[in-house]
Amino acid sequence: MKKKLIALSLGLFALIFAFSACNHSGGSTNVNGDTNGDTQGGVNTDCHEAGSPPAPITAKQTVKLITYDSFEIPDKLLKEFEAQENIKIEIQKGGNSGTLFSQLVITKDNPLADVAFGLNNIQISEALAQNLFSPYLAVEIDSVPESIRIVGGNNCATPINYGDVCINFWLDSYGAENPPPKNLDDLLKPEYKNHFVTQNPESSTPGLAFLLATIAKYGDSSDSAAGWKNYWRQLRENGVEITSDWSEAYFTEFQASGGDKPLVTSYAGSPVASVVFDGVETPPTGVIKDGCFRQVEFVGLIRDSGRSQEKTDAAKRVIDFLLSRKYQAEIPLTQFINPANGDVELPEAYKNHAVEIENPLSLAPDLIAEKVDQWTDEWTDIVLR
Amino acid sequence: MKKLTPIYVGLLPLAFLALFFGYPIAAIIGRGVSASGLADVWGDTGTWKIVWFTVWQAALSTGLTLALAFPMAVLLGRFKFRGQAILSALLIIPFVLPTLVVASAVLAAQNWLGIRGWLDNSVWAILLAHTFFNFALVVRIVGGHWASLDNRAELAARVLGASPLRTFFQITLPRLKASVITAASLTFFFSFTSFGVILILGGSRRATLDTEIWRYAISRRDFETAAVLALLQLLTVALMAFFNSRAAKSISGASAGADSRLRLTHKRHFGLAGLAFLIASVVLFIPLISLVLESFAPQSSGFGLGSYTALFDAGANVVNLKEAILNSLTYAVVATAMATLLGGLAAFAIFSLPRLAFFVEPLFLIPLGVSSVALGLGYLISLDSPIDLRSSWVIVPLAHCLIAMPFVLRPVLSQLRAMDKRLRWSAQILGANSLSTFLRIELPIVSRGLVVGAGFAFAISMGEFGASSFLARSDRPTIPTAIFRLLGRPGVLSYGQAMALSVVLILVLGVVIFLIDRVGGVRFSQMRFGNIKSKRNISGGLRSGSGGAGGDGSRSGGAGQTSGQLQIL
Numbered sequence: 008m009k010k011k012l013i014a015l016s017l018g019l020f021a022l023i024f025a026f027s028a029c030n031h032s033g034g035s036t037n038v039n040g041d042t043n044g045d046t047q048g049g050v051n052t053d054c055h056e057a058g059s060p061p062a063p064i065t066a067k068q069t070v071k072l073i074t075y076d077s078f079e080i081p082d083k084l085l086k087e088f089e090a091q092e093n094i095k096i097e098i099q100k101g102g103n104s105g106t107l108f109s110q111l112v113i114t115k116d117n118p119l120a121d122v123a124f125g126l127n128n129i130q131i132s133e134a135l136a137q138n139l140f141s142p143y144l145a146v147e148i149d150s151v152p153e154s155i156r157i158v159g160g161n162n163c164a165t166p167i168n169y170g171d172v173c174i175n176f177w178l179d180s181y182g183a184e185n186p187p188p189k190n191l192d193d194l195l196k197p198e199y200k201n202h203f204v205t206q207n208p209e210s211s212t213p214g215l216a217f218l219l220a221t222i223a224k225y226g227d228s229s230d231s232a233a234g235w236k237n238y239w240r241q242l243r244e245n246g247v248e249i250t251s252d253w254s255e256a257y258f259t260e261f262q263a264s265g266g267d268k269p270l271v272t273s274y275a276g277s278p279v280a281s282v283v284f285d286g287v288e289t290p291p292t293g294v295i296k297d298g299c300f301r302q303v304e305f306v307g308l309i310r311d312s313g314r315s316q317e318k319t320d321a322a323k324r325v326i327d328f329l330l331s332r333k334y335q336a337e338i339p340l341t342q343f344i345n346p347a348n349g350d351v352e353l354p355e356a357y358k359n360h361a362v363e364i365e366n367p368l369s370l371a372p373d374l375i376a377e378k379v380d381q382w383t384d385e386w387t388d389i390v391l392r
Numbered sequence: 393m394k395k396l397t398p399i400y401v402g403l404l405p406l407a408f409l410a411l412f413f414g415y416p417i418a419a420i421i422g423r424g425v426s427a428s429g430l431a432d433v434w435g436d437t438g439t440w441k442i443v444w445f446t447v448w449q450a451a452l453s454t455g456l457t458l459a460l461a462f463p464m465a466v467l468l469g470r471f472k473f474r475g476q477a478i479l480s481a482l483l484i485i486p487f488v489l490p491t492l493v494v495a496s497a498v499l500a501a502q503n504w505l506g507i508r509g510w511l512d513n514s515v516w517a518i519l520l521a522h523t524f525f526n527f528a529l530v531v532r533i534v535g536g537h538w539a540s541l542d543n544r545a546e547l548a549a550r551v552l553g554a555s556p557l558r559t560f561f562q563i564t565l566p567r568l569k570a571s572v573i574t575a576a577s578l579t580f581f582f583s584f585t586s587f588g589v590i591l592i593l594g595g596s597r598r599a600t601l602d603t604e605i606w607r608y609a610i611s612r613r614d615f616e617t618a619a620v621l622a623l624l625q626l627l628t629v630a631l632m633a634f635f636n637s638r639a640a641k642s643i644s645g646a647s648a649g650a651d652s653r654l655r656l657t658h659k660r661h662f663g664l665a666g667l668a669f670l671i672a673s674v675v676l677f678i679p680l681i682s683l684v685l686e687s688f689a690p691q692s693s694g695f696g697l698g699s700y701t702a703l704f705d706a707g708a709n710v711v712n713l714k715e716a717i718l719n720s721l722t723y724a725v726v727a728t729a730m731a732t733l734l735g736g737l738a739a740f741a742i743f744s745l746p747r748l749a750f751f752v753e754p755l756f757l758i759p760l761g762v763s764s765v766a767l768g769l770g771y772l773i774s775l776d777s778p779i780d781l782r783s784s785w786v787i788v789p790l791a792h793c794l795i796a797m798p799f800v801l802r803p804v805l806s807q808l809r810a811m812d813k814r815l816r817w818s819a820q821i822l823g824a825n826s827l828s829t830f831l832r833i834e835l836p837i838v839s840r841g842l843v844v845g846a847g848f849a850f851a852i853s854m855g856e857f858g859a860s861s862f863l864a865r866s867d868r869p870t871i872p873t874a875i876f877r878l879l880g881r882p883g884v885l886s887y888g889q890a891m892a893l894s895v896v897l898i899l900v901l902g903v904v905i906f907l908i909d910r911v912g913g914v915r916f917s918q919m920r921f922g923n924i925k926s927k928r929n930i931s932g933g934l935r936s937g938s939g940g941a942g943g944d945g946s947r948s949g950g951a952g953q954t955s956g957q958l959q960i961l
Contacts, residue, residue: 071783073864076873077880098867099783105610106768110864112613114772119783119864133613209611210591251591254879258887277882284883343881380612 054135054163058143058308061320061327068321069095071120073111073309075104078125079341080334088328094321104130104212111139111309121314121322124167124306124329129215129379131157131164131305132372140164140307143323145330150350155303157372164305167329170344171275171364172216173299174203175292177262180269188270190297191224194242201246204260205272207391209383211252212302217272218386219375220300223368227378231389239389249390263292275299276343279360283340294362301367303347306330402741405734405797406752412790413759416770417626423773424619433620443624446584446600449515453522453583454576460523460675461530463668468531469538471654471661481905483528484847485898486676488855490872491588493879493894494524494679517593522586523675526579533578537571538564573639581632585625585761588858601625605763610862615769622766629761633754680898687895690888699888703896712869713893717900720854720870723785724904727792727853732846734793735800736838740830742801743808756801759794767791768862783864791860792853799852800845807841808834847905854901871897 078100089095101107104125111123115137126134134140135157142162155166174188180202181187188194194203206214221235228234248268250256257273260266263281278290306329308322328334335346339357346353353361433439468480486494545567549559565572587602599607601621609618656665689695703713738756742749759767771791775781781790811834819829857872869877871893878890 073783076861077877099864100867100873101864102861106862109610109613109769110772113615113769114776114782117773117776119772209607255592257882258879263882263884273882280882280886281884284881284885286885383611 054140054142054161056142056162058141058162058323060144061323062316064093064317064321064324066317067093067095068318069097070122070318070321070325071097071099072122072124072325073099073101073107073120074123075107075125076100076102081337081341084333084337088333092321092324092328094324096325105210108134112137115139115310118309118311121309121311121318122306122325123309124304126164126305126307127212128301128303128305128372129212129219129375131303132376134307135161135163136376139310141310143308143326145323146327147330147332147348147350150348151330152347152349155301155347164307165326165330166303166347167306167335168338168342168344168347169301169303170342171299171301171367172213172220172272173275173362173364174217174295175261175263175271175273175277176295177269178291178293180262187293188295190295191221191238194247194270195238195245197245199245199270201248202268203242203246203270204248204250204256204266204268206253206256207249207251208386211250211256213253213272213274214249215379215383216300216302218382219370220298220368222382223300223370224298227382236385236389239386243390247390270295274343275362275364276339276345276357278362279339279357280343282360283343283356290360296362296364299364299367301364301369304344401737402745402748402752405738405741405756408734409755409759409794409797412775413762413767413794416767416774417622417762418770419774420615420766420770421619421623421626424615424617425623426616429616429620430623433617433624439621439624442599442601442604443628445598446602449518449598449600450522450580450583452515453519453526454580456519457523457526457530457579457583458572458576460671461527462534463664464527464672465531465535465538467535467665467668469535471656471665473656480531481902482680483531483672483676484851484905485680485901486524487526487528488851488901489525489894489898490855490857490875491521491525491586491592493683493875493890494521515598518589518598520675521589521593522579522583524679525586525589526582527672527676529578529582530575533575534568534571538568541567570639574636577632577636577639581629581636581757581761584632585629585763587764601628602763602765606765609765609769618766622763625766626758626762629758630754632761633757636757637750637754683891683898684895687888687891690884690891699885699892702885702889703892713874713896716869716871716874716893717896719868720872720897720900723789723792723870724850724853726786727789727796728846728849730789730793731796731800731849732842735797735845735849736804736842738797739801739804739808739838739841740834742805753801753805756798760798764791764859765862767859771863783866785866785868787863788860788865788870789853791863792856793849795856795859796845796849796852799848800842803841803844804838805841807838811837850904851901854904855897871900 078098080098085096099120101110101119104127107123107125108130110119111126111134123139140163143165144162145165148165151166155169157164157166174194176187185198188196188199193199205217208215208218218235221238224235225238226234228236231237231240248256248260250260253273256271257263257277260268261271261273262269263271275294278292278294281287281290281292306326308319308326314322330348332348332351335348335351336354338344338346338351339361340354343357343361345361464483468476541564545563546559549563550556554562584600585602586600587606590598590600590603591606601624605618605621605625608614608621654661656662687699688697690699735756738752742753768791771787772782775787781787815833815837816829819833820826824832855872857876860873861876875890875893875897878886878893
């Protein structure tokens with residue numbers, strides 16, 4: 008009797024295990040194998056459509072907004088929108104933007120949420136190829152400058168903000184006699200030996216943006232003695248330090264935080280943050296304007312055939328809200344990046360201390376999607392091994 | 393039918409494990425694994441390099457932790473002194489601190505001391521960090537076991553002319569073998585699967601199975617390779633879990649005796665105490681103290697309370713301190729309640745069905761060692777129906793419960809195994825049915841194990857961030873997520889606030905664990921995975937027939953109560 012029961016419970020466990028394994032193995036083609044064949048046709052056609060404008064919301068709707076951990080929205084603004092539109096926004100957080108992206112991809116057959124905010128221009132091309140989003144043209148889309156919109160009129164992702172990943176420097180370490188580097192070339196000079204800390208592009212978004220900046224500037228060549236590979240080899244010889252993420256670089260290695268590196272990969276808006284958070288008159292850090300990489304973050308209406316029309320309409324209103332002047336005006340001083348909506352008046356504190364980057368480096372999203380894994384592999388070989 | 397009860401009792405935790413671990417992990421592995429993928433990963437020499445590094449760094453970490461923690465284990469296990477309880481509570485804190493916080497504090501300390509750079513990117517940084525996080529495991533398991541050992545064999549050896557060293561190696565060490573092996577294999581387990589430590593301190597140059605699973609699944613969305621690696625990890629971890637369970641089981645075979653712990657009197661004793669403190673200071677207290685200092689004087693700015701007042705300042709919109717603390721406490725209470733109930737039930741079922749134990753006990757250990765990236769993604773594709781749990785707040789305490797269960801199961805199980813079976817027989821002979829035997833004999837005996845387990849569960853839940861960061865959570869800030877949010881933006885003040893909040897986390901944890909210990913009446917000698925103390929007291933009580941007549945007056949609480957109840961019976 009006892010033996011039977013033991014066998015029974017063992018069997019039960021094995022059965023559940025086996026069942027779930029079988030159950031899901033069928034779905035694997037969706038994630039891996041078939042994606043290209045499956046989506047090539049679909050995306051390109053319907054992402055060019057405008058997507059129907061939302062009908063007025065009659066019954067109260069709850070819209071799930073999935074985003075990264077550091078997303079912030081003033082409580083008051085959120086409540087105001089919810090009351091006005093009869094829509095409740097349920098915010099879900101899925102780790103950093105990398106984790107968020109993985110979660111969106113793996114759940115695309117049964118999505119977690121209605122709206123996704125936080126994928127950037129490095130990721131967006133793959134996201135569109137994966138057919139994650141449905142088209143929708145936000146009300147204020149015409150206020151978004153052409154330069155940050157997806158080339159070719161793709162309506163499946165709407166830009167919400169943009170910021171530039173730039174090298175920041177600690178003011179006290181440099182002066183008239185020993186000026187800070189002016190551009191990427193300067194980082195290779197002996198006077199900046201052991202000055203620079205950046206992040207691993209595999210684990211950090213600014214780190215990846217900086218790698219892409221060097222690729223955009225020096226070019227991609229299969230010859231390892233040329234182009235960006237050559238640049239990084241020299242950068243390594245000049246003592247570049249690599250951390251796994253932004254916090255570690257900024258808070259432990261950078262001189263602003265008591266470390267010993269006067270140069271760090273961060274954002275053009277980082278000096279503004281020190282002013283706002285620390286209450287100092289002038290920021291203790293500066294931005295090197297050359298060699299910046301522009302990062303655009305997007306919102307998308309998650310593709311979900313099972314969602315009701317009412318909810319889809321509500322989700323579209325949420326996208327409108329994120330691009331509305333009201334929300335956009337909050338972006339500069341909470342996230343220290345630029346609002347995508349060009350009609351927004353920038354706050355004084357931001358205008359005074361933010362550095363405007365005129366000619367940021369960029370790469371075609373399609374090229375990024377195609378080559379990024381190869382580049383980070385090659386980068387790892389050159390810089391870390 | 394009575395005999396079948398354990399099966400039903402055991403099915404509940406087993407079902408929990410199957411539903412919230414087996415099913416999601418099988419789903420994610422099943423989704424990605426294919427024959428060609430297996431062959432690719434198997435045939436790649438890179439894979440085996442990574443496996444090899446994962447293994448040897450874990451082995452070295454284990455050796456180092458055992459060596460460095462041993463003096464403290466001796467001190468707390470062999471001696472009794474003032475402040476012992478506080479010391480042992482302090483030791484548990486590193487076990488639950490978020491890696492990033494500790495790393496920041498350690499690096500800051502290095503800057504202050506001007507020794508920056510000598511640990512950078514070396515494997516030593518990883519080994520020391522693993523020592524820091526696992527120190528308490530060794531101290532509690534080995535020291536706790538030692539405290540419960542009868543020292544008459546040692547005394548006899550000494551009388552017969554053996555030197556103290558010889559006595560230690562020939563008498564004590566063989567008797568401690570089981571707990572040393574348990575502690576070692578748990579440390580190995582945690583070092584094998586530590587994620588944040590490798591990512592941050594590995595200087596981006598080192599990869600383990602866990603970081604590779606993360607790299608493929610998160611950074612590249614190559615779920616196929618990630619699934620194969622997760623399968624490889626699951627199998628390795630399962631093997632280790634079986635090995636560990638077998639080792640832990642033999643702990644309960646140890647004999648119990650009178651409290652033979654010594655007072656610190658001899659010069660040698662003070663030497664030992666000095667050594668233990670010196671090591672603990674370097675390995676544990678410097679990081680902790682630098683964390684506290686950083687919170688008062690972030691990044692060498694002036695000393696002051698600025699970071700703390702900013703935390704309470706409602707205008708700083710990132711952290712709602714009250715909400716974060718409340719959420720953390722709520723999650724921790726839910727996770728602790730579930731883990732205590734399920735872990736306790738599992739222990740009873742396994743105890744009642746020894747033949748099942750071989751297979752079932754290690755199952756509960758496996759979730760500790762499996763990549764949280766894989767589990768998090770597994771949740772997303774498996775827990776969507778019939779109820780969509782994926783983005784409910786409940787998912788966080790559920791995940792915590794999964795990690796915490798073995799910490800309840802272990803101490804309860806070893807208490808049960810050490811229990812004098814005659815107690816149950818006597819009760820049954822005297823006419824008690826199985827329910828009242830359970831309520832009046834077994835439950836009181838394991839109550840301390842439950843309390844110890846609950847303490848661990850609570851601490852794990854409060855401090856856990858790594859695993860939950862891969863879940864899609866409804867937005868409710870907890871203390872660890874708030875710390876990470878603060879560390880994610882520039883400015884000295886944000887950094888200082890993150891450090892201050894870490895100190896708050898330590899304080900909240902410290903207070904709660906102190907309270908749990910207080911309520912449970914737990915002393916150091918009982919705070920471990922195998923409690924045998926109660927056995928002697930209760931059988932003593934049984935024999936003499938008088939309540940609480942155990943030989944050692946220092947513990948009148950739990951044990952005395954048990955014998956008292958026996959009389960009522």
